[in-house]
Amino acid sequence: DAGVTQSPTHLIKTRGQQVTLRCSPKSGHDTVSWYQQALGQGPQFIFQYYEEEERQRGNFPDRFSGHQFPNYSSELNVNALLLGDSALYLCASSPPGQGASEAFFGQGTRLTVV
Amino acid sequence: GQNIDQPTEMTATEGAIVQINCTYQTSGFNGLFWYQQHAGEAPTFLSYNVLDGLEEKGRFSSFLSRSKGYSYLLLKELQMKDSASYLCAVRERAAGNKLTFGGGTRVLVKP
Numbered sequence: 763d764a765g766v767t768q769s770p771t772h773l774i775k776t777r778g779q780q781v782t783l784r785c786s787p788k789s790g791h792d793t794v795s796w797y798q799q800a801l802g803q804g805p806q807f808i809f810q811y812y813e814e815e816e817r818q819r820g821n822f823p824d825r826f827s828g829h830q831f832p833n834y835s836s837e838l839n840v841n842a843l844l845l846g847d848s849a850l851y852l853c854a855s856s857p858p859g860q861g862a863s864e865a866f867f868g869q870g871t872r873l874t875v876v
Numbered sequence: 877g878q879n880i881d882q883p884t885e886m887t888a889t890e891g892a893i894v895q896i897n898c899t900y901q902t903s904g905f906n907g908l909f910w911y912q913q914h915a916g917e918a919p920t921f922l923s924y925n926v927l928d929g930l931e932e933k934g935r936f937s938s939f940l941s942r943s944k945g946y947s948y949l950l951l952k953e954l955q956m957k958d959s960a961s962y963l964c965a966v967r968e969r970a971a972g973n974k975l976t977f978g979g980g981t982r983v984l985v986k987p
Binding site: 793795797802803804805806807810812817818820850852854856862863864865866867868869870872 | 916917918926963965974978980
């Protein structure tokens with residue numbers, strides 16, 4: 763079992779550009795959540811996908827969008843990048859059901875905006 | 877919304893015990909998670925509590941009191957590799973599987 767996998771691991775982009783980050787959930791998991799973690803802080807929830815639809819959204823602007831595919835993998839897109847978007851982007855997957863007792867994270871994508 | 881508080885930093889000696897506290901305020905509690913995160917790496921799942929009481933997993937234990945909005949993570953027989961940040965996260969009933977994290981507690985283990 764490969765666990766949660768994310769790509770790429772590191773990325774450098776210029777202000778104003780667009781970026782797409784990818785996540786494959788753990789086998790048997792159907793819910794994918796995306797988090798942004800700035801240095802020295804806890805992860806902040808961006809949004810969650812289930813059954814190919816955005817189910818929950820945190821306090822992030824519309825520049826942040828996502829998608830979930832039929833195989834449960836997911837993408838996070840960020841448009842018009844700002845310097846403040848530099849962070850570790852984490853994907854977490856969880857199994858079916860509201861009361862899942864596990865939520866596993868991928869290794870993250872370190873995005874640097876210059 | 878939720879408010880989750882944990883100390884910013886703690887220092888302990890190798891072989892000792894450290895207790896990391898987490899207090900939270902939420903409407904519709906539906907589980908509390910603890911994660912370990914080494915610098916530059918992703919969080920690693922440690923424990924999950926949804927009912928009151930103590931959950932033990934080897935050197936790590938986690939306690940929950942729902943009436944007090946309080947949890948702690950207990951690390952015993954500290955090892956140098958336990959130096960990391962420890963994240964407390966709460967899930968609300970109305971929020972699916974969304975987790976709200978505290979700012980993390982950085983634990984430094986000294987020889």
